[in-house]
Amino acid sequence: xxxxxxxxxxxxxxxxxxxxxxxxxxxxxxxxxxxxxxxxxxxxxxxxxxxxxxxxxxxxxxxxxxxxxxxxxxxxxxxxxxxxxxxxxxxxxxxxxxxxxxxxxxxxxxxxxxxxxxxxxxxxxxxxxxxxxxxxxxxxxxxxxxxxxxxxxxxxxxxxxxxxxxxxxxxxxxxxxxxxxxxxxxxxxxxxxxxxxxxxxxxxxxxxxxxxxxxxxxxxxxxxxxxxxxxxxxxxxxxxxxxxxxxxxxxxxxxxxx
Amino acid sequence: xxxxxxxxxxxxxxxxxxxxxxxxxxxxxxxxxxxxxxxxxxxxxxxxxxxxxxxxxxxxxxxxxxxxxxxxxxxxxxxxxxxxxxxxxxxxxxxxxxxxxxxxxxxxxxxxxxxxxxxxxxxxxxxxxxxxxxxxxxxxxxxxxxxxxxxxxxxxxxxxxxxxxxxxxxxxxxxxxxxxxxxxxxxxxxxxxxxxxxxxxxxxxxxxxxxxxxxxxxxxxxxxxxxxxxxxxxxxxxxxxxxxxxxxxxxxxxxxxxxxxxxxxxxxxxxxxxxxxxxxxxxxxxxxxxxxxxxxxxxx
Numbered sequence: 001x002x003x004x005x006x007x008x009x010x011x012x013x014x015x016x017x018x019x020x021x022x023x024x025x026x027x028x029x030x031x032x033x034x035x036x037x038x039x040x041x042x043x044x045x046x047x048x049x050x051x052x053x054x055x056x057x058x059x060x061x062x063x064x065x066x067x068x069x070x071x072x073x074x075x076x077x078x079x080x081x082x083x084x085x086x087x088x089x090x091x092x093x094x095x096x097x098x099x100x101x102x103x104x105x106x107x108x109x110x111x112x113x114x115x116x117x118x119x120x121x122x123x124x125x126x127x128x129x130x131x132x133x134x135x136x137x138x139x140x141x142x143x144x145x146x147x148x149x150x151x152x153x154x155x156x157x158x159x160x161x162x163x164x165x166x167x168x169x170x171x172x173x174x175x176x177x178x179x180x181x182x183x184x185x186x187x188x189x190x191x192x193x194x195x196x197x198x199x200x201x202x203x204x205x206x207x208x209x210x211x212x213x214x215x216x217x218x219x220x221x222x223x224x225x226x227x228x229x230x231x232x233x234x235x236x237x238x239x240x241x242x243x244x245x246x247x248x249x250x251x252x253x254x255x256x257x258x
Numbered sequence: 259x260x261x262x263x264x265x266x267x268x269x270x271x272x273x274x275x276x277x278x279x280x281x282x283x284x285x286x287x288x289x290x291x292x293x294x295x296x297x298x299x300x301x302x303x304x305x306x307x308x309x310x311x312x313x314x315x316x317x318x319x320x321x322x323x324x325x326x327x328x329x330x331x332x333x334x335x336x337x338x339x340x341x342x343x344x345x346x347x348x349x350x351x352x353x354x355x356x357x358x359x360x361x362x363x364x365x366x367x368x369x370x371x372x373x374x375x376x377x378x379x380x381x382x383x384x385x386x387x388x389x390x391x392x393x394x395x396x397x398x399x400x401x402x403x404x405x406x407x408x409x410x411x412x413x414x415x416x417x418x419x420x421x422x423x424x425x426x427x428x429x430x431x432x433x434x435x436x437x438x439x440x441x442x443x444x445x446x447x448x449x450x451x452x453x454x455x456x457x458x459x460x461x462x463x464x465x466x467x468x469x470x471x472x473x474x475x476x477x478x479x480x481x482x483x484x485x486x487x488x489x490x491x492x493x494x495x496x497x498x499x500x501x502x503x504x505x506x507x508x509x510x511x512x513x514x515x516x517x518x519x520x521x522x523x524x525x526x527x528x529x530x531x532x533x534x535x536x537x538x539x540x541x542x543x544x545x546x547x548x549x550x551x552x553x554x555x556x557x558x
Contacts, residue, residue, distance in 0.1 A: 019369075019381055022306070026385030026392055035399035042398060046487040055486060056494025058322065066327035121323055121503060123486050125390065127315035128325035129503055217490040251391030257487025258398060 036253075043255040046217075047185060054191055055216035058119040063199060064130040067122070069206035072161035072178065072225065080160045080226070088210040093194070097156070097231035100147030107196065107210050113137035116193050124220040125252065134214045135197035140188040143232065152232040155187040156180070156239065157213055160226035163246055174240040174249050180224040181236050181244040181254070182215055191216040194227065219256035221247045283456065285545035290420070293411040294540055300404035301521070303396055305514055306384035309377075310393035316364075316377030318511055322502035331504065334511075336377040338365040346373070405478060412470075424458060425467055431460040449531050452550035469520055473513055480510035 025031050075081070083091045088107045096102040117135040124130075143155065157180045164176035186192055195214050196203060203209040208225025215222045222245070236242065241249035248254045286294070317324070318334040334352055336359070341347045348364025350357045361367070366379035369386065380386040384396060415421035430436070440461050443449070450459055458466070482488045483496040483506035500506040528536040539545035 015381065019386055022384050023386055026389075026396070032392065032395065035395050038395070038399040038402050041402055042487075046485075046491060050487060050491040053490055053493060055490040056497070062322055064323055064325065064328070066325075068325040068327065121486075123484070123503065124325075125314070125394070127311070127507065128317075129323040130325050131323050217487045219486060247391075251389075251395075253391075253394065255487075258485040 039253045039255055042253075042258050046255075046257045050217065052189060055120055058121065058131050060119065060133070062131050063119060063133060067130045067132045067198070067207070068124075068128065069204075070124060070220065072163055073206040075161055075205065075226065077160060077162070084205060084209070091210055093211065093227065094229040095142060095146045095232075096229065097233050098149040098152040099143070099232050100149060101145075103142070103146050105142075110137055110194060110196055110211060113142070116191070118191055118193070118214070118216070120191070120214070120216050122220050122223065125247075125256065133197075133199050134193060134195040135200070136193040136195035136211065136214070138190065139192045139194055139213075139230075140190070142194070142230075143187060146232075148232055151234050152184070153234050154181045154183055154232075154236055154244070156231045156233055156236055156244075157224040157227050158229040158231060159224050160228050174246070176246075177240075178224065178226070178246045179240065180213070180222055180246070181233075182218070182222065186215050186217060189215075189217065194230075217257055221245070221252065222256050281548065282544055282546045284543045285539040286543050287414075287418070287420070288543065289414045290411070291540055291543060293407055293414075296403065296407045297411075300400045300407060301517065303384060303400040304404060305518065306382065307393040307397040307400070308514060310383035310385065310388065311390060311397060312511065313377040313383065313388055314390045318508040319504035320501065320508060321504050322497070324504035324507075333508070336364045338375040346375075401478075401481065408474065408478075421470075425463060425470065427460055427463040427467060431463065436460060447530055451548040453547065454551075455547040465520065465523070469517075473516055473520070477510065477513040477517065480506045480513060483507075484510065 092104045092106055093110065094102065094104055114137060115135050116138055117133060119131065119133045121129050121131045139155070159178040159180075161178045162176045163178050182192075191214065193214050194211050196211050198204070198207050203212060208227070211227050212225040213223055213227060233239075236244045240246075243249045244254045245252075316336040317332050319328060319331040320333060321331050324331045336348070336350050338346055338348050346360075346365055347358055348360040348362065348366065350359045350363045359365075362379060363377065365373060365375055368374045368376075369380055376388060383393070385392050412421070415425070437460055440459050444461060449455070479496060480500060483500060484503060489496060489503075497503040497506045500509050535546050
């Protein structure tokens with residue numbers, strides 16, 4: 001039996017070495033920076049073959065019975081609560097940054113714009129997915145109306161929710177305010193809409209009232225809720241921790257097409 | 259009496275490399291060998307990081323979608339709950355079958371010894387702590403390497419006709435009598451020796467072809483089916499092939515299980531057939547087919 005216990009010990013020892021070796025690897029900044037380069041390959045390849053093709057759209061029969069509300073689902077912020085109490089009558093969506101004519105749109109303004117309705121699947125980075133119907137104006141025409149300047153490379157969505165909580169990677173701490181960003185290819189994609197309705201009803205607070213983004217070719221964390229301001233920028237390096245989004249500042253890919 | 263120092267010692271005498279000419283030959287080309295070991299690294303990291311990703315939502319569903327409330331679509335889950343006595347247990351459910359997996363799946367020990375509620379245990383995942391963001395980055399890096407390495411192997415194999423001649427099953431080998439003979443001799447752990455061992459027999463060809471042409475491509479395609487960007491590029495074609503995105507995720511998980519099954523059998527066969535000779539053939543390429551069998555006892 002000694003041979004078995006010895007083999008067992010060797011096995012456990014080798015397993016332990018493997019785990020600690022892996023821990024050293026996953027903790028190495030250099031190794032992580034190197035494997036992160038694959039994001040560029042994914043982004044470049046998907047932009048190359050993707051063009052302006054549409055994400056799959058479904059029928060009303062395919063809609064999830066319960067669309068999971070994730071992330072922030074109830075905001076305590078005083079300003080936001082006042083807007084909820086007022087039915088968002090005094091709420092304005094700002095479109096500014098690198099634009100010739102900054103806009104300030106009321107919810108009624110957004111609803112007057114030509115709307116697109118789409119039944120699409122929301123793919124969460126965690127692995128679950130849900131199908132819902134979204135209605136709202138396309139972002140592209142709004143950016144054109146604001147006179148997007150040629151120096152703009154990205155569009156940033158500033159949100160009302162402070163997700164706070166989770167410690168960001170690398171030690172530095174951000175304000176915790178939720179924000180997201182996309183390139184102009186996704187900003188002007190036909191299915192990129194500022195959704196004010198879900199499944200035919202005004203957005204609930206849990207799903208991001210009064211408006212949230214639908215960026216249908218990317219994962220759930222890009223679908224910013226409680227959008228207050230849309231800012232055109234040349235770079236997002238100066239914002240928060242510089243990675244272009246709340247979750248990006250915490251290690252997730254900026255390009256969430258996979 | 260001659261001293262020991264005077265005795266010529268041929269260190270190679272008992273090693274297979276000293277075998278008579280004709281017995282030792284180059285079994286695997288350098289491209290095959292390189293691709294094999296790069297593949298080992300890729301599959302290892304893909305499985306370990308994949309299990310970490312799975313832990314972010316340890317449930318599988320059938321259909322276009324699936325989330326917490328979709329009980330009717332969920333067919334697999336790993337979780338923890340309190341038993342009748344109020345004691346926490348790890349439970350793995352496959353369809354209607356509930357298996358208590360406390361200690362390994364659902365409820366297991368973190369590196370600090372604390373019991374934690376988590377799908378797969380730390381010692382099986384990469385990174386060992388639960389970290390979806392890092393696991394995804396490593397998963398996609400090795401997914402790219404896996405695809406590029408696989409394409410290199412396929413193109414090399416097709417051009418040199420290695421795949422057509424040595425991997426793809428030959429029609430006459432598929433004859434029931436030959437299949438049965440191979441199954442029986444494998445069950446008895448009697449492997450081909452001598453010149454008969456210079457070419458893969460039918461069970462090896464079926465296993466390797468199944469991995470190279472069916473299972474691993476299926477793993478890649480079901481993986482891509484989960485990508486919203488790739489789906490949009492192909493108009494939803496990919497997930498539709500598998501009955502929807504949630505189904506594709508389920509099948510992706512099943513292809514991993516089958517790959518692990520292949521690895522277990524593959525490594526067991528290497529050990530049973532002679533690990534030194536087998537491993538050497540995948541490192542230096544040299545392989546000793548052994549002496550010709552003197553009599554065939556397994557055939558009348």
